[in-house]
Amino acid sequence: MAPVGTNSFVLTVLFLNFFYSFVSCLYFNIGAAERKCFTEEIPDDTQLTGNYRIQLYDKHRDKHLPTPQDLGIFVVATDPDNKLVLSRSYGSAGTFEFRSWVPGRYQICLRSSSQRPLFPGGLLTVHLDIRVGERTNNYTKIAAEDKLTELQLRVRQLTEQVQQILRELDYQRLREQHFHEVNHNTNMWIFWWPVARSLYVVAMITWYTNSW
Structure with missing residues (x-):
């Protein structure tokens, strides 16, 4: 007979896998020089995929504007030992991914890849959906x-x-x-x-x- 703690964890994982299929992607705003970071608890030998899309947002007029061609994001990911696993620039929409080699807490940071400053009141709206493991x-x-x-x-x-x-x-x-x-x-x-x-x-x- 399996321990009670193991059974509870299996049920938890099954419930999480079930509810993850209904989770819509999150979105957030960042400035031209701002960086936003997330952490993900990942087992070893597990794929992580991030699907994203960015928009140019004018907070003064409260509306999104057409996204310039040169606007993109720069993604940096580090493993639990703070070793670099991903460091790359991407366009205004796409996918970034990496595979874990050790289990633990991975940090994923995103910032604008453009060197030019945004207009006053301008922000980047990032729509992001992170998938881990079998969900990728x-x-x-x-x-x-x-x-x-x-x-x-x-x-x-x-x-x-x-x-x-x-x-x-x-x-x-x-x-x-x-x-x-x-x-x-x-x-x-x-x-x-x-x-x-x-x-x-x-x-x-x-x-x-x-x-x-």
Whole structure:
């Protein structure tokens, strides 16, 4: 029988995968020299894809303007060890992607790739949809390229969903192990700090006593 915690995590992952299919892309405004960053918890060997589109926004007139041809975004992504995994300029609409090589928290930062300042009151509106793992697959394209039947496609989709859940479980175990290590170290520090402080006080009293 699987542990209760494992069963709960599997159910959580399944519910998240279900609700993710209904989440629309977010959007935000940034200035010409501003940078916006996000973090994503990703297992190892997992694909991340960001679909984006930018618009020029005039906050004084509260309306979007035609997007200039030279307007784009610059994307920088770093892994949990702060190592660079992506650093590239993109156009006004498109897709950026990378694959994780270690599990953990990845940071994704976006800013304007244009060197020229925007007009007063001008902002960039970024529409962004980040997909991780199995959700990055285009099953319509896969079915056409591999000539899969509807049943074969469904089996492949379920297989990849199970593989993604297993990667999530492995990552959860690593997080739990790290939490236990931090908790153990904290408890040891709490235990030994009063002891060390008491020994220090005794040593100082002994030194002052002998000095007399």
